[in-house]
Amino acid sequence: MxxxxxxxxxxxxxxxxxxxxxxxxxxxxxxxxxxxxxxxxxxQASLPRLPIPKLEKTCERYLVAQKPLLIEEAFQKTKDNVNRFSATMGPKLQQLLKEKDSKNKHTSYISEPWFDMYxxxxxxxxxxxxxxxxxxxxxxxxxxxxxxxxxxxxxxxxxxxxxxxxxxxxxxVFHLNPAKSDTHTFRTITSLAPSIISTYVAYAFKAFPLDMSQxxxxxxxxxxxxxxxxxxxxxxxxxxxxxxxxxxxxxxxxxxxxxxxxxxxxxxxxxxxxxxxxxxxxxxxxxxxxxxxxxxxxxxxxxxxxxxxxxxxxxxxxxxxxxxxxxxxxxxxxxxxxxxxxxxxxxxxxxxxxxxxxxxxxxxxxxxxxxxxxxxxxxxxxxxxxxxxxxxxxxxxxxDTQPSDPSISENVxxxxxxxxxxxxxxxxxxxxxxxxxxxxSLDMNYLKYDGINKNVCKKQKISPDSVMQLGFQLAFFKQHSKFVATYESCSTAAFRHGRTETMRPCTVATKEFCETIERKQNPASPTELRAIMDKCSSLHGQLTKEAAMGQGFDRHLFGLRHTAEINDIPLPCIFDDPSYAAINQNILSTSTLSSPALLAGGFGPVVKDGYGIGYNIQEGFLGSVVTSYKSHRDGKEFINCLKSAFEDIASVLKNSKPLVK
CATH class of the missing domain: 3.30.559.70 (Choline/Carnitine o-acyltransferase, domain 2)
Structure with a gap:
């Protein structure tokens, strides 16, 4: 019916x-x-609570994200600080964070400090x-x-x-397979299920209800x-x-x-x-x-x-x-x-x-x-x-609709x-x-690139989002010959009062790809480059899934730092390390929204020497709006480098085949 x-x-x-x-x-x-x-x-009542990741996993993920950004000497120093933190003050802060979270089961551990920060x-x-x-x-x-x-x-x-x-x-509701879950049967069964278990009933359809508290x-x-x-x-x-x-x-x-x-x-x-x-x-x-x-x-x-x-x-x-x-x-x-x-x-x-x-x-x-x-x-x-x-x-x-206001009041x-x-x-x-x-002082540039699109990525069995993010890494490397902290916003709305988590798209795999494709002597073959690109896509998918499931490291470290501050505990060495400040100086801040209603989206750089990149992946093209401050970055040059990066990636896709999985 x-x-x-x-x-x-x-x-x-x-x-x-x-x-x-x-x-x-x-x-x-x-x-x-x-x-x-x-x-x-x-x-809403059966949405799972945003998990607090295990301390050792957060430390491990943090070091993995730092690896492509630091020279070996700086990385070893950061690793020492992380090890000291995980062996000394980290467990105490983790316990205090968990205790507070257990007393506020109506919300998430990140909600209050995140609102407060804004x-x-x-x-x-x-x-x-x-x-x-x-x-x-x-x-x-x-x-x-x-x-x-x-x-x-x-x-x-x-x-x-x-x-x-x-x-x-x-x-x-996020439907992983809309043909099977965005259906009359799904609505009938989940509506009949008691609210306290309805989310888990939806999971059986591979459908994920999202928090609507906002x-x-x-x-x-x-x-x-x-x-x-x-x-x-x-x-x-x-x-x-x-x-x-x-x-x-x-x-x-x-x-x-x-x-x-x-x-x-x-x-x-x-x-x-x-x-x-x-x-x-x-x-x-x-x-x-x-x-x-x-x-x-x-x-x-x-x-x-x-x-x-x-x-x-x-x-x-x-x-x-x-x-x-x-x-x-x-x-x-x-x-x-x-x-x-x-x-x-x-x-x-x-x-x-x-x-x-x-x-x-x-x-x-x-x-x-x-x-x-x-x-x-x-x-x-x-x-x-x-x-x-x-x-x-x-x-x-x-x-042809005629205006007609029957009200005699001027106050309307x-x-x-x-x-x-x-x-x-x-x-x-x-x-x-x-x-x-x-x-x-703000510059704004736009790139519409039609050499790659959703269908191309689908045929090539590669994540469109990973291709976009790889393009940003390669473009910045072409422009500055280095790698910097990169932020990709990921929603944690699958959890009660979830907000966002940071996905870190600059990885050891993207670094390897950029350095390899830009190598002038002994250039790599398309097959070699495709193998690295597939590695980038696989790792990107893993990091995205972890972030969406509340298993990133950024919000957890933010929560631990906030816990130290509200309990008058001196900040541990991990937060005083220059590499912590550097990874939070997000030079490349990126965000995407995909919708048939959306022509484009935009936002400003989050730091003075950064780029704000709003992007979308359409059926016929890749689009990027890039903002930057003129005195700190050359936005037009970055756009030119981004076009060159997408051309290089398109060439690899055209001249290679995906690995058989």
Whole structure:
């Protein structure tokens, strides 16, 4: 029955798309995006807890990661420090960490210190923390009209939010083999299983339920700056959006008094009112203050509340999310200008503190910029994919939809008035200068390489992600003739309150490949190089699996160090070793998200002399967005080296065969 109903629903959506039939705008069919068969949090109670790795395994993995980065003398010193740590202070810290973990079984050992790390950092959010997801355009040009696309995206966002809050969203599940597990049978059996064992029932299908505790941070939330440490504010009763246009702030009601989503024509009319506002660009756009150092912003914000803006700030903080209506237009074939604008821009038409900002440009180019302390990419990507899918397949607003707002109240769309004084205006001016100085120093480059893609990797029986990471190692080696600390983000959402783990893609195998392929004398044959490449792929897969299963070393060492600090224990020698600082100076910081909705993603370098590499692997090409600071790294040269690296790898794949396994 469920499968038949899903087929009927899918067919109905296709008919709506093809014929522009008006979709129902009353009752639950309009209010909710999904009505899951399996309760949304059904698996949550039986999710396994994030494991604390064995101390000896962490020490072993740490040394393996250090090996390709250090000369022999430095490696021996690091090895001595690790051995001393594992024989002396390590076991004591491990025991203290386990004791604390056993007293907090509702969460993970990394959750509290990880939140604390984010909220205590004082650096500005743009570039340093907030990432950007750039959405593919609607394939129908008329639906990329700014007003039409905005209204459709907001309606789908609200439907997602209401489904989330009513716990009607499908649970987040990673299907190792979707053909066997993403089925009616899977949903029936797991929904009938008691919640306390349901995750283990899913495992029998090779399906892995993921933690959904972060989803509650998506809507009605803001990171509020305070001196020393920020805090997260959440409000589940608000009915409005924060809308930013030309630097002006607006409150736009999108839910009625009963909490129901307003009609499509009503929302169309309300956003049309904002777009029709003829006021010039704001002289002192308050949003630029969210680009400041957190302590500086905290002091100005406190002053703003003192001079009569407490109500206005509360309206900003409580908004369901931030909608930024921009005046730019972009070429989807040249994503850098859009990524640059949506990632940080000039800061005047943003409020970077909101949990996320939905940004829609004049030509319909859309992206999501999100604040990172409350959660990771899993929840944001799910939301991103769902609204994209619905708006291109079955939108509620069409080019012939007429705006109609029956409300007689002017307050449904209102400018948020801010009282300004000289101190505030000077703060805005200083923030603009600071932000411009930083963003002017940032370089951004893009590579779209079509010589390798998913299908090529599949035919060659090699991991696409390992090929990408090998390309980054080879490119940096071509540019600088050395190897550096490399970070690849890996989600640990398969565990309760899991966050991320670091996968270390720079290995002895990638080092061997880079040195061998760049060897000028006695060059290696494609067969030799392919053997090393297969070794790289195999090791990469092993490290990825370990990280995803909570068996990396980075978070464990972070937890042990934090344990020493909160117990006033002097830091052990392993943390004072220069090699520990060096491996955490992630020169190559990389992250990937794969989705049909995603055009590109980007984030800033995590260190001044590093590269921030957002990449994706598509059916037809490999894409990489690379950010760097101009005074420290040559981003264009790196992109040229990356293209050369992919060409070398493609040549090896073309002229060799995978090893028989």
């Amino acid at each position: 469920q499968s038949k109903m899903l087929r009927i629903q899918r067919n109905y959506l296709v008919v709506c798309y093809r014929t522009k039939t008006t979709r129902p705008t009353s009752g639950d069919e309009y209010q909710y995006l999904q009505r899951t068969r399996i309760p949304m949090l059904h698996f 909220l205590r950092d004082r650096v500005p959010l743009p570039i340093n923390y907030n990432p950007l997801l750039l959405m593919n355009p609607d394939p129908r040009p008329a639906y990329n009209d700014q007003l039409i696309r905005t209204t459709n995206l907001v309606i789908s966002s609200l439907r997602f939010m209401k489904s989330l809050r009513a716990q009607l969203l499908e649970p987040e 989803y509650g941070g998506l809507f009605g939330a803001t990171r509020i700056p305070e001196t020393g440490k920020d805090r997260i504010y959440r409000n589940e009763k608000s009915r409005h959006l924060l809308v930013v246009r030309n630097g002006h702030l607006y409150s736009v009601e999108v839910l009625d008094e009963e909490g129901n989503i307003e009609q499509p024509g009503t929302l169309l009319a309300r956003f049309k009112r904002v777009l029709a506002d003829s006021r010039p660009i704001a002289e002192s756009p308050l949003g630029i203050l969210t680009t400041e150092n957190r302590d500086s912003w905290a002091k100005i914000r406190y002053h703003l509340s003192e001079i009569g803006n407490e109500k206005a700030l509360r309206e900003i903080d409580s908004a369901l999310f931030c909608l930024c209506l921009d005046s730019d237009a972009f070429d989807p074939e040249q994503p850098i200008p859009a990524i640059r604008n949506f990632l940080f821009g000039d800061g005047t038409n943003r409020w970077f503190d909101k949990s996320f900002s939905l940004i829609v440009s004049k030509d319909g180019t859309t992206g999501i910029n999100f604040e990172h302390s409350w959660g990771d990419g899993v929840a944001v990507l799910r939301y991103f994919q769902e609204i994209y899918k619905e708006t291109i397949n079955a939108p509620f607003v069409h080019p 769309v209102k400018a948020i008035e801010i009282v300004l004084d000289d101190r505030t205006r000077n703060g805005v001016l200083a923030a603009q200068n600071h932000h411009n100085t930083i963003t002017d």
